[in-house]
Amino acid sequence: MTEITEKARIGAPAIDGFTEEGENLSPANPDNSPLAGASAKSHSHGGGVGVPDSSRAGRLTSYKVEDFPVLTGREEDWRFTPLKRLRGLHTQALTGAAPSVAVTGPEGAERPAGITVETVGRDDSRIGSAGIPEDRVSAAAWEAFSEATVVTIPAESSIEPAVGISVTGSSKDPSAQHIVIVAEKFSKAVVVLDHKGSATVSQNVEIDVQDGADLTVVSVQEWDDDAVHASSQQAKVGRDAKFKHVVVSLGGDLVRVTPSARLKQTGSEVEMFGLYFADAGQHLEQRLFVDHAVPNCKSRVLYKGALQGENAHTVWVGDVLIRKEAEGTDSYEANRNLILSDGARADSVPNLEIETGLIEGAGHASTTGRFDDEHLFYLMARGIDEKTARRLVVRGFLNEIIQQIKVPALEERLTEAVERELAAGNF
């Protein structure tokens, strides 16, 4: 070896994938700029310069797109999202035709009596009652929507059966959509948001759970393979109210759901569940936020995911913030991922920020892995062949979420959909 090549090696990294500038941990958004210093650092948070946000509550919120910096993919809340596949949701005006909205009963049955469905303009007082956009794509939808659908569960009513809101896309132009769900005081209902067809849509769903109400919102994403869907679902939870939120993401090219629950009055209880099943090439992302701002509330989070196929990618980020005032909070969140084949990637980030010591308890857990061989062994020892046994294990794993929905027809449909996913993966 000549002396020149010997000297050129000095200070050269010895780890695969390392360059002189360290490593780039965000392959979803490779940045070729020579000044891409920030991306070389692991866990880079936030996009701005200066003092980091002191907590999750410090994140910028605004109705205006221009308040948010242009996305580069290095921002903490976008670092896992392949921006190129957003099909312009983050760069273009969202002027396309929004997916159609039809309010029915469960699985397209007749609409239950008692609820009010309205189509309103931007100036309606209920718009903006539950949340302010937290990212650029959501703010873009806020600026662009022309009319919103408002579904109201009247006070002290108990609505049976479930309310279905079918959202059906038919255009690929980037579009905006706004839906408001209001559960008035002491009402009780289950509302299913059902997404189908093909669309490129940024959606804001506001959920106002008033004092003493008991509301379940299920958001099912069974899009066609080419759909791109960014959905910000923000809930404001009132005194002694109960709110259950279930996300089911199965179809679509890129689906990014960002649900949040803000506990603003004491005594409320929030449960957030999620199920996602990513096939080859699919990007399914869920970022949730539970904001404990007042004392004596309870939250439980459980998201379960399965991945199969080359470049199936799931992201789960769970932010739980227990503020200084939120004494007596009881909180737990968990994420479980089951990787069924090679080439898939699961990211799991359960964040927990606690600003007071006077809590009942707080914790989180995250597991990612393949099958438990013991489960398989147990079933096979009882005469079940391996293929059936594997399917039974996956079905059991995901069924824990499906059974939270409590709408029999929908539970059946989703169980079948999971079966189809497993069959398609020749699992």
Added chain:
Amino acid sequence: MTDQVDQRVQDAVGSTDVPDTTISEILEKNPELHGIGNYEYGWADKNDAGANARRGLNEEVVRDISAKKSEPQWMLDLRLKGLKYFDRKPMPTWGADLSGIDFDNIKYFVRSTEKQAQTWEDLPEDIRNTYEKLGIPEAERERLVSGVAAQYESEVVYHQLREDLEAQGVIFLDTDTALKEHPEIFEEYFGSVIPVGDNKFASLNTAVWSGGSFVYVPKGVHVEIPLQAYFRINTENMGQFERTLIIADEDSYVHYIEGCTAPIYTSDSLHSAVVEIIVKKGARVRYTTIQNWSNNVYNLVTKRAIAHEGATMEWIDGNIGSKVTMKYPAVYMVGEHAKGETLSIAFAGEGQHQDTGSKMVHLAPNTSSAIVAKSVARGGGRSAYRGLVQVREGAKNSKNSVVCDALLVDTISRSDTYPYIDVREDDVTMGHEATVSRVSEEQLFYLMSRGLAEDEAMAMIVRGFIEPIARELPMEYALELNRLIELQMEGSVG
């Protein structure tokens, strides 16, 4: 309390000919110093060299450092490259608030004595006093440690290695001397684990590094007793940029211990070290740090190890002091059956932000890693666990577990957990678990009913909480850790 502190500061600084008026001014201008009260290691020696050292950073300073050390050209080139990256990389936008660092007001190189002392008696008296306060001579006399590399300001002034280790071929030197004596090892390994542009602070360290330890353990050699180094920042606004390189050759074993203390100063100082460790096939390295910087030090350290086939790397990381610590010891498991382990304890008191954690990257099949992190926050302090576990494609049958526990002892402190888990392989087992709990009334009542005062009871509960980590430490460190926890817990009740 305040009078007591004044007295202590006066006692401590009295020997340095600083007029009393200055001290009261300092305390007046910096009321937070009262809060540091019981900081046992808070004193300052007279320091002529430090007073004259220049502040600020530019190419000239870097060239000057390199020239003063008579370094080879390639090291100067590397330093200049580091400076270039440092200038162009932005400050991190995550983690702790670093806006208080004034890079132009830092002395990047201070030379304390002209040449290295050969024996303890050769050291200047004030430096000897400093180390006596740190307890080093006792440790040396009792042969509890096998070698002491005491980093006083930027260069190692005292260095002795037991002869039997030398006979085994173990090299334990300060990094500057090692570069002169073993340039071939440096050319191969320097910057190979932490590249020059890895992050802003690693770049800064590459540009201005000075001091640190160099350890080489030959094939099959087991160093039975821990190697130990002590670091201390003594000059006001003194940056400490030590660079440590540890190479454990095949089937060897070494335990390296680093302890840090720094006296109190009126303006904030920066400590930005880089530690690179190469653990070769079948070797095992354990690296223990108990960091007890005074409460105005920004402690921004990059620590990373490569573990080859069948190798084991263990980080034991205690963070008690400093104003801000951002430190995430990493293990890159590049060979099959490599193992990484981090035990971490963080204690954030009043005005402190401990943002610590660990990073485990699985690059080869059958690798396993474990992180156990415990943190205690009190008096409005903020402690955070921030970690990354990554399983790259091909790292089949990898296993990882992360357990974070946080203990909250009052209502104004804060505890956060930011665990990142990124799995790109199906055949793995990963788990993360965190619990945050507070000291219960029952626990306190139980202990107090047995005659303990409330603060004693609280300290005992905290000691019990960190016991799993304390027991991994050598005895004298475990004792020191317990003492530090007690000091930290004083006045935490009521």
